[in-house]
Structure formats: structure tokens, C-alpha cells
Amino acid sequence: MMARKTAAHASPSRCRLPASALRRRQLAASAWLYLTFLAVATIMAGTFVLAFMASLKVDPLERPFRFYFDQLNPAAWIAAARLGQEGAGDALWGGFSPGAKIAFGVTYAAPADTTIVEPKAEIPRRRPGSGIAAALMRDYAADYASIALKSSSSETMQVRDERGIWQAWPTRTFVYEITYRPDRQNRPRIERTPLNLTAPPSQTLIDSPISPSRSERRGRLLSWDNITPGALGLIFNNYRRVINETADLQTGKSLFGSWLVNSLAIATGRLLLTLVVASLAGYALARLKFRGSRLLFAALIFSMTIPAQVTFVSNYLIFRDLSLLNTPWSVIVVFVASANVLLMKQFFEGFPREIEEAAIVDGANRFQVFWKIVLPNAKPALLVNAILAFQGAWNDFFWPLVLITSPPEALTVQVGLLSLRRSFGGAQGDWGLVLAGAFLSVVPVLILFVLFQRHIVPTQFTKGIT
Amino acid sequence: MLSHPARALAAATMLLGLPAFAEETVRISGWGGSEVAIVNGLLTNVLAEKLAKEGITVEYEPVDGDFSQFILNGLSAGTAPDLFYVDVFWARSIFSAGQAAPVTQDVSGFAANLLQAFTYDGKLFAVPKDFNALAVHFNKDIFDDAGVAYPSDDDTWTTLQAKLVAVHKALPEVDGLCVVPEYARFGAFALSTGWSPLDSQGKTVIDERFRRAFDFYTGLVESGAAVMAADAGQSWTGGCLASERAAIAIEGAWIISALRDGAPNMNLGTVRMPKDPKSGKRGNIVFTVGWSVNAASKVSKAAAKVAEFLTTEEAQQWVLEQGLALPSRTALADNPWLRGGQPEQMASRVVLEGLADDHVSPYFFGDVGGSWMQPINAALNSVFLGEADADAALASAQSAFDRMLAK
Secondary structure, three states: OHHHHHHHHHOHHHOOOOHHHHHHHHHHHHHHHHHHHHHHHHHHHHHHHHHHHHHHOOOOOOOOOOOOOHHHOHHHHHHHHHHHHHHHOOOOOOOEOOOOEEEEEEEEEOOOOOOOOOOEEEOOOOOOOOHHHHHHOOOOHHHOEEEEEEEEEEEEEEEEOOOOOEEEEEEEEEEEEEEEOOOOOOOOOEOOOOEEEEOOOOOEEEEOOOOOOEEEHHHOEEEEOOOOOOHHHHHOHHHHHHHHHOEOOOOOOEHHHHHHHHHHHHHHHHHHHHHHHHHHHHHHHHHOOOOOHHHHHHHHHHHOOOOOOOOHHHHHHHHHHOOOOOOHHHHHHOOOOHHHHHHHHHHHHOOOHHHHHHHHHOOOOHHHHHHHHHHHHHHHHHHHHHHHHHHHHHHOOHHHHHHOOOOHHHOOHHHHHHHHHHHOOOOOOOHHHHHHHHHHHHHHHHHHHHHHHOOOOOOHHHHHHO | OOOHHHHHHHHHHHHOOOOOOOOEEEEEEEEOOOHHHHHHHHHHHHOHHHHHHHOEEEEEEEEOOOHHHHHHHHHHHOOOOOEEEEEOOOHHHHHHOOOEEOOOOOOOOEOHHHHHHHEEOOEEOOEEEEEEEOEEEEEHHHHHHHOOOOOOOOOEHHHHHHHHHHHHHHOOOOEEEEEOOOHHHHHHHHHHOOOOOOOOOOOOOOOHHHHHHHHHHHHHHHOOOEEEHHHHOOOOHHHHHHOOOEEEEEEOOOHHHHHHHHOOOOOEEEEOOOEOOOOOOOEEEEEEEEEEEEOOOOOHHHHHHHHHHHOOHHHHHHHHHOOOOEEOEHHHHHOHHHHOOOHHHHHHHHHHHHOOOOEEEEOOOHHHHHHHHHHHHHHHHHHHOOOOOHHHHHHHHHHHHHHHHHO
């Protein structure tokens, strides 16, 4: 009685809603769901986009974060291309080489009653303070460049002051010409042309082809790291530095390149090993009935609960005794495939037994059944496993950090990124390089994912049963 | 490793009294950062001929990760290089474990207070390669804009503090100094009072003198002379100087290479550490790094030879003149380069003078190692953050020292 009453009272939903109201509800529900997904995606993609933007900046840590800067400004790209063309005949990557003749114009403005003086221009001898760049830097633009004022012109501009009244401010444009001195002996091509302009703080820079890299001496000095960057050299300066400034001191080869190759080799090795072990073990556990198979399976599941750090010392000592430390083999073989085995086992258990029995009736032995019938149809599971294994190995940080410590070219890319963080710019770290390196390290995985992702779903097997 | 014919050849040449010409490869390693340019420059510009003459090939591997972890890991795994850096504050743990071989006994040219920390059991286990001490580095433009007199060699704690307060008052967006809760900086103030880290009985006693320095240092923030480096988004005092957030920084000459990257045009001035107003003395901490030979190295003789080459007067002069590091050899203290007028030269000269301050103590804490600093750092941190007052913080530091040194 009671129950019926409460049910009747509590169920306004039992009487059917009018179709329009139902529809509205459904629409509202899906709108909320859609908005939630959109918000999550924005947050995920947003951080990614912001980090990418920061990786292009001269100072990725700048506060407040700007969304509009030279590296994202097409006008600056064009100016950089022109400067690169004038500096080294290379509009893309720029430089400073014999025959260079660069026109660089800057415009200053000052309040009405202030006179604008010509800034002191100088091509400084800028030495990198730390990192491999400091060891490899041989030629300085300062030794090969001469700078002279070519022309200057005056104008006025309208500026609204803090009370909202328009005022005429004088402006002056100075055009400098930077040339490669013809009297020098060996005449190398130099990658960067720095520039310093020193002017009283009363006058403000309002226009230049590319913005100064930083303002120093409390606004007295504007400094450009490179006034001949070329378009790509401007946008991807940090990326170029990652490749060029992580070089092996003996061979001059880029370390970042060998880190990528090592990571690729290790990830591929681990992928192959995982596929072999996981598919064989998974099939054995799914189909072969042998003594202790349940115990083995239990041990397998249990092993998944042990963190790698627990067995790390003993593993390390084994590798040491096998003389495998500092070789890629140690990182390839130190893998835990139990999750992959489980995945394969579950897949094989769902595989129609009748097909296998038919093959056995036709005279196939166990291995032939596995090799010729089951495995070709296990493509989706194998691909999932392969992607998981590759991605896991690529992103692995702990084992490569512990097992491969030297020489520098033997590191994997993830451990190499750590060394980037420590090596440049003293205690501060050079975050532009770290971010650029991180984005470069994502690229191979991204490519693999795009290539393989469409193979995951359709296979012979799924076609056969659907 | 030598093959048999090569070994025979080596033996034959040795018998003949000729220099052994068997090619030996010595792996050497140090940390990265500004050190890469130093070691690489030495090997390629200064020592290339000498090494070739001795038949030694040097493989240089700068390590950009955590170096002490790298070297301890490598030594226990048997993959460590033949010759490597040891920092004075963790060197002892390697020496006492028997993982380093004694190096040259000819120590005549080196500054005595650098050798002390590398001597264990009466033997020298590392050749000091350079050294550093603290000094006050300041941005002249900030003092000009604020209309405040530059820091000077005659400053005491209080006059320096007054200048910093005046700077912050005139330019509110600038702070005087970014302080860090670390013994590595605060220690210079504590030492100037005459306090010593370990007394004659090997105990650390937090006395009235220590307390005076502690109160001064932790009071800098409240007086408006300083801000905590972390609050300014920096991890060290030099970071604030480079970004013009702070007027001064208390650092060693290593700040020069950081400024080359972060603020290459700074109008830099450098003066010596301020004096304690009560004792009228200066204190300083000496940091040093040496080359140690791996005890398990198969080419330990050649490695010791390389260490010797890397620290010769010629080598150190080159390093000094490049403005890269200060020499551990006393003969170079009056090198003409140091008398130059460039900011880098002046900074190096002032830091070198710091070695002659009244109370100088190496950055070295006996068998306890770097963990000796922990109680002081914790006390500084808790007072800076307002978690504890000085009485409570120092009482707990004292009891931590008593426990640590009782063992």
C-alpha cells in the first residue's frame, strides 16, 4: 500500500511528457554534454597552443603573457625575410655573410618639449655565457660588421595624453646601414647579427622592422639578438637553437638528432619485443591448458601491482653485471609486458574457437594455428599493443635516466630535454629551448599516431564477422 | 685497455727511458653550463699539443643533469669517467668511500685554503681547478635613477641596508636584494661576526653572534631592503639582478656568465661583502671545485697527468683571461688581466680579494657534508615565511645540530 502510494506520488515522470518538452530536455542535455566536451577540449588544446606560442618567444616566461608578438606577426615575418635577404641572401634563415648591406630603420618619439637625440648604435660582441653554444661560438659579427647612420628624418605624430588631449609629439627616424667589412681576411658566414641602441630614457622606440629582444639598463638600451634572422629564423629561432646548440663537442654533430634516433631505436626495439612476448604469452594463457597456468596468470596480474622503483636496484645490478649499462639494450629489455599480455589474452579468448578447430581438422599444429590463423586476425589487438608499447617507451623517463648516463649522445630525447633545462642560462634555465625541444619530441609520436590510427578499426577479422 | 703488442711496445719504450707513446684515452667529465666553454677551450686551445706529445686522447663529456648523482651512480656501477669534478661540499663522501685516487703531491702553487677541503687522510685527492667567493654585485643604473650612492667597500650591514631601503623608496618597482634562505649566502654574514661553523670540539653552537647575523638577514625583508627571491619569481639572487628587479645580488663570479646571457649590457659594479658593524670585520665563503681521479680507472696515471695539465699556470691564465673562472694558483692573483677596467675584470678582482677577507671559511662541512646546512636553511626559511619566530627556529636548529654532530 505504502509502496504503491509513494510510487504514485513520486513519479510525475511516469506520466508521459509532451513530445516537445521531451525534445527540449534532450536538446538541453546534449547541449550541456557538448559544452562540457568543448570546455575540456579547450582546456586541453588551449594549454598546448599556449605552450607552443611560448616556445616561439624570446622569453617564454614573460609576464603578462602576450598573444601578439613578432613571431606571430606577418609584418615582422616580411621584414625579417627582407633583413635575411640583405644580410646573407637567405630570406628564410638569414645570417650575415660577405657582401651584406642591411638597412635597419628605427623611429623614436618623445614629448613635445624634448629633443630626440641620435641613439648610439653598436654591433656588440655578444658571447653566450653558458652551454655548448659558449664553447662552439667562434666568429662574432662585431669583428666583421661596420655600422653607420645613413639618413634621418623628422616628423610629428598625434598622441593623446592622460587627460585625453591630443598633443603633437616629434618623431625621428634613423636608418642605419650595416655592412660586412671588405677588409677582413677569412670572411665567414655568421649566424646572428646583434645590435644595441643606447638612447636617453626620455625618448621611446615606436617603430622598428622587428622588435628588440629586450630592453636593458632600465630603458636606456634596446638590444636585438639578431637583426638578420630571415622569416623562419625569426619564427623558429628556439627550434633552430635546439638543433644547433646541442652539439657534440668532438664531432660537431647535433645531439638532439642522436637523441631522437636513440629514442626511436629504443621504442622500436621495445615495441617488437612486446609484440612477440605479449602475443605468444597471451595465446598460451588463453588456449593452452597446462599445469600451473592459473598460477602463472595470477602471478602476471600480481606483477602489475609492483612499481618499477621497487625492483629497480636489483634490475640495475643485473644490467651492471651484464655490462649493459649505457647501452640501448638495457632500456629495451627492461620492460613490463604483463598489461600487454593481458590485453592479448582477452582478445584471443574472444576469438571463435571453431575457426581454430577447423584449422586443426585440416591438419594444422598449434603453432601453425597461431601463426597462420589467429595472428593475422589479431591485427587490432596487435596495433593497440604496438601503439601503447611505442608510446610508453617513447615517453619513458625513469629507466633511460637511470640506465643511460653517458656519453651525451647516447641519451634518449626525454632525458636530453632534462639536460637542456639545466645547461643553459645558469640557474634560470632556458625555457625557450626546453619548450622547443619538447615540441620537437612530440612530432614522431604524432606522425605515427596519425599514420596508424586509421588501421586500428577495420581488419579482415572484423569484416568477416560483421 | 691496451692490446698485447701495444703493451709490449709500451714496456719497451719505458725500458728505453722514452715517453710512453701508447695512445691512452682518458674520459673526463664535469658539469655543463658555463664550464663547457672552459674545459673545451683548454683542451682545444691550450693543451692540445701537450696532450698529443704525451700520447693521451681526452674524451670530454659534460653532464648537464645532476652531476653528483651522475658521478655517484657511475662510480658504483663502474661506468664513471677516469677524471671528474668534485665539488668541495660533497667531495668527502667520495674520498672516504675510497673511490678517488690520490693526485699530485706537488701543491706548492695552490692557495692553501683550497687544499684543506680536498685533503683526506693526509693525502690530496683532488686538484683545485678554480674557486669562487661572494661579493656584492650591483646595477649602477638603478642607483643612478634612485639617486642613491653606490655600495662601497666600506659599507657595513647597516649602511648597505639603508642604501637598499632608499632605492626601494625611490623606485617602488625595484627591490634592494632578492634574499634566499640558504647558508651559502647568509653564511658570509654569520662568519663576519667571528662565529665559526664548527668549533674546536667539532660542535656547531648557535651563539649570540650567529643570532645577530640571523636577525639582520631575516630582517632585510621587513625593513623594505629585500624581497624573497621566490616571491619575485626567481630562484637565486642573480636572477633578480639580471631582470632589474633587484639593485644588488650577493653571488660569486659565476654571475658573470649568467649576465652574459640574461643582461649582456648591464652597467655592473662589484664591491666586497659588507662588514659586520660591531666587529668591523668581513666574512666570506670559499667555493671550490677540483679534478679527482677515479680509483678504478685503468688509465689513472694518464688521468692524473691530464688533471695536472688542466690546472697548470698556463691553463689557468687562459681561463682567467677569458673571464671564465678564477685561478686556484696564487701566482695568478696579480695577473694584469685582473687590473683591467671592464666590469667582468672588476668583478673577478673583487671576488679574488674576498679570499683575503677576515673570516673566510670553505664551503665544506667535514664528514657531515652538505646536509650540515639543512638546519640553518630550514630556520631561515621558516622565519622568512613567518612560520616561526627566530627563537623557536634557532632552538630547533640547535637541537638538530646536536643530534647530527653527536653521532
